[in-house]
Each structure stands twice: as C-alpha cells, then as structure tokens.
Amino acid sequence: MYASNDTNTDDSHSLLIRGGFLRPAHSGVFHLLPLGLRVQNKLESLIDKHMRSIGASKLSLSSITTEELWKQSGRYSSNSELLRIDDRRKSNFLLSPTHEEEITSLVASIVRSYKQLPLRLYQTGRKYRDERRPRQGLLRAKEFMMKDLYTFDCNHEDALKTYEEVRKAYNNLFDELKIPYLVADADSGNMGGKLSHEYHFVSPKGEDNVWRCQSCNYVANEELVEKKTIEHAAPLGHPPLLFKGISTDRTTAINIRVPRPPNVPANENPSWSRASEFLNLHAVKRTGVDIDAGIESETLSSLLLKTTSSIDINDQSLTDSTTTSSSPTYDLTPIKRDDPCPRCDSGKLRVSKAIEVGHTFHLGTRYSTPLSALVAGPNNQQPSAMHMGCHGIGVSRLIGSIASMMAHENGLHWPRVIAPFEVVVITTKEVSEENNMEVYDALAAQGDIDVVLDDRKAQKGMPWRMKDADLIGYPVKVILGKSWRENSEGREKREVEVQCPRLDVKKKVKVEQLKSEVSDLLDRL
Template sequence: MAARTWRAVRPLISRHASRWNCGHGRFIATDSRNRLSRFWTPTGLVEADLKAQDAQQKDAKPNAPKDHSYSFLARAGYLRQVQSGIFHLLPLGLRVQNKLEALIDKHMSSVAAAKVALSSISTEALWKKSGRYSANSELLRVKDRRDSGFLLAPTHEEEITAMVAASIKSYKDLPIRLYQIGRKYRDERRPRNGLLRAKEFVMKDLYTFDYTHENALETYEAVRSAYNNLFDELNIPYTVAQADSGNMGGKLSHEYHFIHHSGEDKIWSCDGCEYVANEELVQHKTEEKPSDHVMVYTAISADHKTRINIHVGMPGAKDQYNTFVWDQHLNPHAIRSAVEALEVELATGLEQDTLAHLVSNTTNTVNVYDIRLRSQLDSAEADKASHDLEAILPGDTCPKCEKGHLTPAPGIEVGHTFHLGTRYSKPLNAVVATPENAEKVAVHMGCHGIGVSRLIGAAAALLHDEKGLNWPRAIAPFEVILMAAPGVPEEEVAEVYDTLSGAGVDVVLDDRTGKSLGWKLKDADLIGYPVVAILGKAWKTERKVEVQCRRLGVKGELMAEYQDGLTKFLGRL
C-alpha cells in the first residue's frame, strides 16, 4: 500500500519541487517545464550597442536603407555585439541556432551525410597547394610561437579534401558525404548589417565525393532537392538563382536568397518564366542593333600590366556617349568572362587621371569586342567577339522565353551549392583506382553551404513589424508562450502547459513575478514567439484560452480542445 501511495505522490513532488523550502535549505528544482523565471531574457534597448552598429552600417553603405534585424535581435535579447563584426549569442539566440541546426541535421540525413567537426585552424600550406592563399585577402592569419603559419578557416575545402585523400584508395570507398556546422572567420573590412556580414559566423558545409562526373551531378541534384525541402520547411519565401562559382571553382552553382532591401546581391528574375540569375551570371536576349559607330572604353588588369580595350557598337550620335557610366553601358561581369585569363580591375573604381597614368605604363594590350560587332570584324577579331558586353537593364528581354522581361531585386544569400569537379581533388591528390583506368583518377567533389548565423539575421530582417520579431515555427526559440492573468491557479496553468507539451508543442511558461500581464504581452511581441496563449478572464469564466498570432493576424479564443486549435495554427507557420 505504501509503495502504491508513493507512486501517486511522486509526480506531484516532482512537479512542485522547485517551489518548496525545507528549513534553511532549498530543494534542487526538478520541474522540467520551460519557465522564463529560469531563462535569461535580457530584453530592452541597448543604446550604445545599437548606435555602434548603426554607425558601421552607415560607414559601409551610406545610402543603403537601414537594416533593423540587428536592432530587433539586440532589443529582444538574442545577442550582443562585443566588437565590430563579433557577437555573443544569448540563451534565446542559441535556442534559435540549435533549432536551425536540428533542421539542417534532419535534411542532411536525407542525403546520407555524416556529421563531422573540423578544426577552425587550417594551415597556409594547404591553401597554397590549392592556389587560394595569395588570392584571398580576407584570410585571418595566425602565427604560433614557432611561426608555423596558421589561419582561421573561412571554409574547409582544403582540409576536408586532404583528410579524405588520406583515407580512400578505390572507387569502392565512394561516395562520401560529410558535413559540419561550425564557426568560420573572415577578415571583413567593413562588417555591417549585424549577422549578415560579420567577422565570425556559423556555417553548414556539406562536402561530397564521387568517382565519376555523372555520379557527382546526381549528388548535386539530390542536395538541391534537400535544400528545397529545408527552405520549404522554414516557410520563408526564397529564390533560387543560377550563380557564378567565383574562386570556389567549378562551372555549376546555385544560390538561395531571401529578397530584402538589406541584401547585397542583385537577383534578376523574369516575369514570364522561371528564369532567375544573380547579377554575375544574368543574361539578356542579344538583339541586333544598328551601330553608327564603335565606342572603345578602357579597363586595366589587377596587376596593372595589361590594358583592356572594350569595343561596343553604339547607335545614334557619338556626342551622347561622352559622359560614360559603367553600370549604364557595360556589364563588368561579362567583360571579366571575356578576358577569363586576367583578373580585371575595371575603371569603376579609378579616377580617369589615375587610369590614364596606369594605362600609359602597361606592357600588354587585350582587345574585347561585343558580340554584336562580329559581322563588322575580320576573322581574327570576330573570334574575340564572343560575349554580350552590354549592361543588363530593367525591362530587358529574357534570354529564355519570348515575352518575358527582367527585373532586379536585392537578395540576402543564405545558401549556395557548388559542383566543384576536380578543382581541389587534383592539387590535393584525392585520387582513387577505378575499373576503367590503370592509373588513379581524381574524385569529383561538391560543396554545399548554408549560412546559419546569416540565416538567423535574414529571418529577423524579413519577419518583423513595429512590435518586434515574428519567427517561423521551425526555428522559433519556443513555439508557444503561455501566460496567465493574476488569480488563475498555478495548478490550472500547469495543466494547460502539460496538455500542450504532451501534444508535442514546444511551450514556455512566463511565470516571472513582478511583471504585469500587459508587460509580458509586449515582451512576447518583441521576442517574436509564433503563438501567445493567455489564461485570462475567458479562462476564469468559460475555460477558454485566448490565442494571438501576429504573423497570421489571428486573435481569438479556443475552448476545451485548445491544443488541437493551437496545433493547426502552428501548422501554418
């Protein structure tokens, strides 16, 4: 009988142990409920912090629209800035990051990827082998007492490739899918926009290894599908754009963007089809235009040794082109592609006098011709007229469909998939024996990233109003916050909490003393819980739970089966 009585009483003791005192001691809390009284949420405006961030943003991009994501994250107690571009995550921020990492883990398992944790310290020697050391001006270099030559890795292609190369011998060891979520570093000249461009940031990197090009492309498409599923589950509108691989290498890549005014990328989309590309890869339909004369503009290579003459046909009077604006006349990315062997520095950043002086001392000359001039050139020159060098302008005709027109929009890049090919496996000797070749062949790689900390900042930028943040359910610190008006018995509050928690809802109880219900509601709006559940007058009289959801514009009351109603709300978030 005694044992049976103890089994009945023990859950009550566990439930309320956190409130019991015994003499001069105090029992250790065993209540497993999430309570804000035990969770540090330092909300409120941090004036010095926010002013410093605003000053950095103004210095970096003086005329850019102000980004409010950092100020909301700071006011709502998610993070604090300690140095320019360096942040501490507070408990709320860490919960959001943990939720996002769990979501990533879920979707990486769908492509059979195994998780690793690579060191943030890499070596200069590996980066020199891959050829990326001298070309990367954003590396944070570290010297130890032996002057060994380390750096804080902004990415891990070199390290992961060297590790895999030492572990594989045959094509039978492939495929390999390895990913990590960790801190990365970049010597950012002008950190700005809070988490959107920082010196220290959290990234997810997936590295894939296949023994044929065809298998690598199949892997690439599988990862793209997993990314689409992940971003769909976030329930934040996103855009996928064809992208340039840059110094990562390879010829195939796609970017994932949130369209927002604080974005630093320009994303072009067609209003008549699904064509989307970033500004480095966008094209318009090349249409023949009558050329009354040829204008020749000048650029210079990055090493200032090669003059680049850019020939473009112009209709109309020559005088109208005396005032030259690069963005209006020429596409700098197309010019860089046309002289692929050179790292081109265009005249956009040089005064005319400076450019003239540099050009006068060049030892080589390269001529680049717009593709529209091909019919006017001799055979040798026509071979050099392979690119459309005209600037892309809003309203230009889409290259993929008959009637569509192109429109630009600013985007925040939050993910990127690269098909790398053998860009790193060859220099780092990641090779395997195959049944088709007597000699070993380089493996084919892919690299697929998600900016974890940037995505948190981007979500805050997109999903806020004048009251505060509006997190999507998938990464909200808690899905539901439960609070009660004075006079509601704690046992009834606990009953509602347990019912929601038992239904799988991630709920937190605002049991902080000395705070009015009105204050708690404003604080909940600032923090941005998807759903606020209130036990107020309607609960006392009719056992109804008041529910508020700003993102859906919902405010109402739910009766006995309130957990089902809440679950339906959450399903739309």
C-alpha cells in the first residue's frame, strides 16, 4: 500500500489543475474537466458496486429543499452554513447540504407497513454549503459531490444489523482503494443519534485530530476519545483552577474545577481563551451541560449576576477538600500523548492529523418522529417511527484527499481502480499510425484494460509527453521509443518499454508479451 507523504495539500491541488483534472470557477467552486470526470465516474462506479452488495437502490433527489422541512426536524438555523434561494415568491428554498429531511419526507409518503422494510436508498449528487472560508481545493468547498445512503428499518435491532452491514461495505470499499485508512469512534453532532464512525486518511494537512492506541485497535476522534481513569488526589497547596461559564439559555451559572498544574501560580486563573490547555472541552460537553464558552469575560460577569441556579463540575482527581462532596466528578483534563489507553492494559495514546472522507450514523428516530415517517407493525400494532441510518462518502473530497496522499514531486499517483486511464501508450511522430494502433490494440483487446494512446500532434516531443504522463499519474506507461524505432524492420525483435513508477519497474517487453506483462503489473497495484 502507498503511504502518506508530506506533499503540501495546496501543491496537490495545483497538480490537479496543471494535470487537466479541474479548473476553479469561483471561490470554493470548481469545474471538472474530462480527466477529472473520468476519476469521479470511476469512483462512483466503485461506490455503486459496494452499495449493490447490501441491496441499496440508487435514486436522485432534488438539490432544492425548504426551510419548512428543516424547521420541522429542528435543524434550521438562520446562522448556519445553509445556502438560501430568494425566489420571486419568497418561498424560503435552500440548496441542500444533506438530504435527511427530504428522504424522510419522501419515504413517509410512500411506505406504510413494516412489510415494505428494510429500505436502503442512496444517491451521489451535488451538495452545497455557505462555507465561510473555502480552502484546500476540493477538501473544503462550497459545492461538492457526495454519496449519501439512507436506511430504514422497523425496529432498533434491525437498524443496528443494517448499520453493521453498511460498515462492512464501507471497509470493503476503502480496502479496494489500497490506501491506509482509520475508522474512528465519532460524535454524531447535529446529525443526531449516538452511534457513528468516521473514515479518515492520516495526513499532516488534515483538519481533524484522531487518537489511536499503539497496542490495540482503539481509535476515536477528538470529540469522543477517552483515557484510562487513574485515581489520584490534587497536589496539596495547589488550589484547583476555576473556569466560570453560563448555560446557553443564560439561566444557569457553571463552575468547572480542574487540577492546577505546578507551573501555574496559585493566584492566577487562566481565561477561557486558554481553557483548552487545562480543560477538555469535549469532556465537558459529554457531562450533558450545555455551556456557552464563547462569551467575553466582561459580558459573562454581568450575565452571571442574573442567573437563577448553578452547577459545579469537578475533575475526578480533586479531593473533597477542594470541592463539595455532592458535586459530580469527571475526567476533564486534556488528553496528551502517551496517556494510557482506556481499552487495554499496556497501550499508549497517540494523535494524528487526518482528513475525514466518510461517516456512518445510526440516527434512530431522530428524523422519522418529527417528520411522521411511521409504519404499521405486525399483528395490527399501532404505527411507530421508522429507525434510520445515514451513511456518507465525500466523493469530491475523496478525490482531493487521494491526490494529496499520493502526490509526488513530479505529479500524481492514482489507485488503479479510479485512475483516469490504467495505461498510457506514449509514442512519437516518427512511429507510424499503424504501429501505434498495433500496440494500442494489443492492450485494448477484450476491453479489460483501460488504455489511452497519446498521439497528440503537438510540436513538443517525447520528453514533454513523459513529463505529462507523470503529472497526470497513469499507473502504467508503455513507450514506443528508441528500442522500437531501431528494430522497426525486424518484427520479431521489436520491443516497447514498460514503466510502473509505483512498483519501480522499467523493462523492455516484446509486443506479443505486452498484455500479460501489463496485466500482471496492474494486478499488483
């Protein structure tokens, strides 16, 4: 498998542009050119293959949705990244960033009985978001391609079985790309539900932090990662740090106490801007307290005077002498490199930057209940809400991240399964069209190798075409060069040069053995 390197993500994006895969249209918006569309189409075909393996049916939902549906589900916010359409009738349309509301409404209008379940529907289409700061090319754009699968079951147990089937299909899909990936326990966020997993490529240019154990298979994202609980008391003479906050509804004062590190003087209490140095804010969120940590200290002081109740949240290491005995305790300190793994006895935790390329969510009845997606059960049972799952793969983001992961100093590498062409035949103007086609046909026969002939009439010669092939990233190159011309009159001696950069292969091959040699190289990729 091909390992990640330190190639700059912006450099890989420029390689996609220079290689003729895409062109920027506007900030965060891109046009796909023919080579880029071939990569995208092959990736979609790979996805289709693995969606069929779990009995999913493909459909195409409209890119337009409405504020009304999003208000029904409780996800609408005027401050969110939703792109709005202001039509002449003021219809409050939105460009969909995701389709939970629309698919639930559609299924609710069609499915009435448990006998019509399970149902697995997916699409690959354009999504939109009002991205405040588009960056890193296809990795963070306003318009993007995404595959989303929606599953519907009549009860919780069946929905969990479906969830595991989808996870298996995702693993098989990513295995076929032959690029190392991580599957992390994840937080569901505003999608809803309490069970989800993220698929990541480890990359220094990623925006996510993924923690993993060096000894066992424990992997979790930053929101859910835990460390092993170790009981110890706060050092004497070191009063705890106190972070004062307020609930988002402004009614409750929140006091959070964590151990004071030895390098923080006893009379100093760091501000919220430095809280992440001493406090795991994700752990605070998991306590169930809805805290607003983004208020300036002057404003916060005046708001706290108006609160009607208070909550104390204390780190588990603090002794009763520093907290009230009735206050709940949690592990609130930040997770650090080499902290003990929560799942095994000897493992240590390490963190890596990563790019998220897929996500699976078990939604339960998060959308089916508010949108009345109900089915009648067996034996005339009363209608109940369907149990749902949502499973996404960022198609355009996956293309951008693979380019980032597999770029090299001269251009791109592609996994065989999504390469724009598996093989390029490179020739010069000295070679006749008849000879070009002889070599091309030797590879293209039976249609099992995806091959392209570079016989462009440009004035630039073989060196330019070779550099262009490296830039585009064809897995295998077949060259009709010096060896072919020198033996052009002796058919039995004619040889082409075969190169496979990823396998470090460069060899002379007779035309009669060409297809078997190239097929062997492709099978090894």
